[in-house]
Amino acid sequence: MVGKSPITNNLCASLKPRYHFSTSNNTFFEREPFFHAPTEAAPDGYPITRFISLASYNNPKKQKWIYAFSIDPTAAPAVVIPPGTTASPLSLSNKKRPTAPSQEFSRFSTDGAYAHRGNKRRRAAPPTPAECFFCLSSPNLATHLITSIGTDAYLTTAKGPLSTSDTYPSLGFPSHILIIPLTHSPTLASIADAEARKNTYDEMQRYRQALHDMLTKLASCKLGAVTWEVSRAGGVHTHWQFLPVPVDSIRRGLVEAAFKVEAENERYPNFETKDVGDGTEESSDFFRALIWAPPSTISGGEADGDDGSAAAKNTSLLLPLDASFRFDLQFGRRVLAKLLGLGGRMHWQDCGQSEEDETADAEAFKKAFKEFDFALEG
Numbered sequence: 001m002v003g004k005s006p007i008t009n010n011l012c013a014s015l016k017p018r019y020h021f022s023t024s025n026n027t028f029f030e031r032e033p034f035f036h037a038p039t040e041a042a043p044d045g046y047p048i049t050r051f052i053s054l055a056s057y058n059n060p061k062k063q064k065w066i067y068a069f070s071i072d073p074t075a076a077p078a079v080v081i082p083p084g085t086t087a088s089p090l091s092l093s094n095k096k097r098p099t100a101p102s103q104e105f106s107r108f109s110t111d112g113a114y115a116h117r118g119n120k121r122r123r124a125a126p127p128t129p130a131e132c133f134f135c136l137s138s139p140n141l142a143t144h145l146i147t148s149i150g151t152d153a154y155l156t157t158a159k160g161p162l163s164t165s166d167t168y169p170s171l172g173f174p175s176h177i178l179i180i181p182l183t184h185s186p187t188l189a190s191i192a193d194a195e196a197r198k199n200t201y202d203e204m205q206r207y208r209q210a211l212h213d214m215l216t217k218l219a220s221c222k223l224g225a226v227t228w229e230v231s232r233a234g235g236v237h238t239h240w241q242f243l244p245v246p247v248d249s250i251r252r253g254l255v256e257a258a259f260k261v262e263a264e265n266e267r268y269p270n271f272e273t274k275d276v277g278d279g280t281e282e283s284s285d286f287f288r289a290l291i292w293a294p295p296s297t298i299s300g301g302e303a304d305g306d307d308g309s310a311a312a313k314n315t316s317l318l319l320p321l322d323a324s325f326r327f328d329l330q331f332g333r334r335v336l337a338k339l340l341g342l343g344g345r346m347h348w349q350d351c352g353q354s355e356e357d358e359t360a361d362a363e364a365f366k367k368a369f370k371e372f373d374f375a376l377e378g
């Protein structure tokens with residue numbers, strides 16, 4: 001136990017402070033630093049607490065009564081458990097058994113908090129397929145969100161979707177969709193088997209195309225879409241997030257500008273316009289946004305017409321990630337939330353639905369997607 005009072009202990013366990021100071025009459029005590037397990041809200045690090053109890057001023061035993069320390073309030077929590085730290089004595093006292101950090105990863109762990117990036121640094125215990133929230137074999141999988149299962153990839157509706165069923169009246173359901181490889185792999189590029197990698201990437205693109213086709217029909221060419229991905233060697237199970245956006249915002253360059261301006265605000269490196277396919281050629285981690293606008297009329301697919309009609313438009317924006325800056329894993333959602341005026345729905349944790357509503361949205365999507373779902377063929 002760190003302190004004698006359960007209230008103080010619970011406070012420390014909740015706040016996860018960098019330092020926990022206490023006093024005792026004639027004794028100085030410094031415990032080994034201890035880490036707190038990642039949580040759903042902050043899944044990407046281990047907050048570390050140092051417990052220090054100072055002796056009283058001028059104590060007869062001449063024990064330490066003053067302590068100098070420096071603290072960087074902006075520093076991200078440790079990505080791996082630093083050597084010399086122990087599990088939190090607080091969580092041990094409050095729970096029947098310690099919770100392994102790997103079991104606390106949420107299916108939206110990439111949507112959580114800031115993460116210190118680094119190719120060489122990996123989490124102490126990455127989730128296994130059985131613990132993963134994206135593996136079909138996992139007992140943690142939210143099966144009622146699954147809307148299509150192909151050969152190498154599958155679709156689910158997003159938990160805590162950014163859009164609601166009111167955002168796009170022509171759709172009537174949120175249509176915030178995840179395109180997920182069946183293979184448990186942190187990036188597409190790290191799928192070792194070249195054929196499996198190609199098939200997975202191809203089918204994810206095929207799903208994306210099918211979603212575009214659905215939007216073209218349902219929204220009569222008024223909705224485009226952004227598909228974004230955080231590809232990190234230290235990730236868990238890579239996936240794409242798909243969200244419709246008004247076609248005007250794409251044609252007027254607002255979507256592209258929104259990503260670029262937000263990156264600038266965050267002092268990230270500049271976006272490049274670059275299609276990296278399955279990412280095999282990329283030496284670093286990256287964030288990408290694939291922006292698609294439908295042709296301005298269903299028949300006008302090929303080129304800009306003399307009548308002012310516009311062809312379909314595809315843009316791939318790439319932001320290389322490296323250890324020189326901290327990348328907000330919620331970046332994609334944040335940019336689109338601002339763009340769409342959905343600032344109140346920036347965090348998926350704030351957009352929880354009842355299982356009943358989740359099921360209804362998934363069913364409405366399935367019904368609309370049915371005629372475009374190649375997985376249903378044959």
Ligand SMILES: [Zn+2]
Binds near residue numbers: 128135
């Ligand atoms: Zn997995």
